[in-house]
Amino acid sequence: MTRAMADRSGEMEIFVTAVREGSLSAAARRLELTPSAVSRALARIEARLGVRLITRTTRRLVLTPEGDAYLHAAQRILADIAEVEEELADQASPRGRLRVSAALAHGRLVIVPLLGEFVARHPGILVDISLSDTLEDVAGGRADVAIRFGPLADSALTARKIGETGRSIVAAPAYLARMGTPQVPEDLHAHNCLNFNFRRAEPVWPFRQDGRDYALPVGGNIEANNGETLVELALAGVGIARVGTFSIAADLAAGRLVSLLEPFNPGDREDIHAVFVGGATRPARVRAFVEFLVEKLGKP
Known part of the structure; x- marks a missing residue:
């Protein structure tokens, strides 16, 4: 030149x-x-x-x-x-604005508590985090990294598994004292089962009995678009909820919630992924954050 x-x-x-x-x-x-x-x-x-x-x-x-x-x-x-x-x-040197999208409950209980350590390691990165159970458009540039639960749709995005979670059925002691404790899954027909309002043909909860997996229709008088709301309703004694184990660990340990029907739990697990645009060419700030999540949340 x-x-x-x-x-x-x-x-x-x-x-x-x-x-x-x-x-x-x-x-x-x-x-x-x-x-x-x-x-x-x-x-x-x-x-x-x-x-x-x-x-x-x-x-x-x-x-x-x-x-x-x-x-x-x-x-x-x-x-x-x-x-x-x-x-x-x-x-x-990883730097710049890092836009992170996470689900409401998982973000508040799992991701947010880790951010202090992350920014201490990488002072050049500004973390811009949004907590919502609405999926942000990563491919369209609305987020650099999004935390997604369950099976991933086919796309050009890169995914890295950062953990997994199970689900448990829980209720508050006050609700059980008032309405009784279900002993078998079919007892749920007499209970107020709080559900997600995600689009589906029929609200059902999975169970395993005598080596057979099956889905039991359940119903209640409140539905919500996020697990945190369902946990709050269960804590308030409104009904029974089936939610991610990460969101109720502290409440179970403190006795604020009681685990129900565990002998019939099918043991289904949901993978948790960090999804982002690009593979080896992704910005260093994205790579640093994903590797940090794998370190903190992933299994060997």
Whole structure:
């Protein structure tokens, strides 16, 4: 590359700054140059292109049509250069904004408590976390890493398993004292079973009895789109819920909830994945976060 080619990005930056600041003197102050250096740079661009880019008045700089076209092209080129440099620097030292999407309960109880240690390890990363049971569009750029439960749909996304969870049926002691404790799955027909409102043909809970797996229809008077709400309702004595074991461990240990029908638990497990765009070419901040989750949550 010739010296002239190498200097062009610098001249573009001077031109863009002059237009943005509105005067040569203001651009010179911003760039820590002399006004004459700014003027010479603009003159070199116009001489090389053979067109006038800026009309100078006593009050401001006015772009010609050619100047307007050059401004947009220069802004795009400078942005591309900045992006490439940021990506390369990111590979050496993870940094930048990391957008993470996690389910409400799992995010609050499992992911959020780990973030302090993560940012202490990687002070150059700003974690932007959203907790919702609505799936964010990772492929569309709305999240860099999303935590997903269960089978994954076919997509171009890369997935890394970070753990798994089972499910348990639970109720509060106050509910059981009032309504009785179910002894076999079919007893649930007489109980208020709190369910998820995800779209499906019929609300059913899986069981295993005498070596046979089967699904039992259950019903209740409240449905919710997230497990945290169902746990809160169960704690309040509203009914019985079947939720992820990660979300109720503390409540079971403290006696706030009671595990039910464990001899009939089919032992079904849900894989938990971190999904993201790209494989080996993913940004260092994404790679650092996924590896951290595997370290903290994954099984050997």
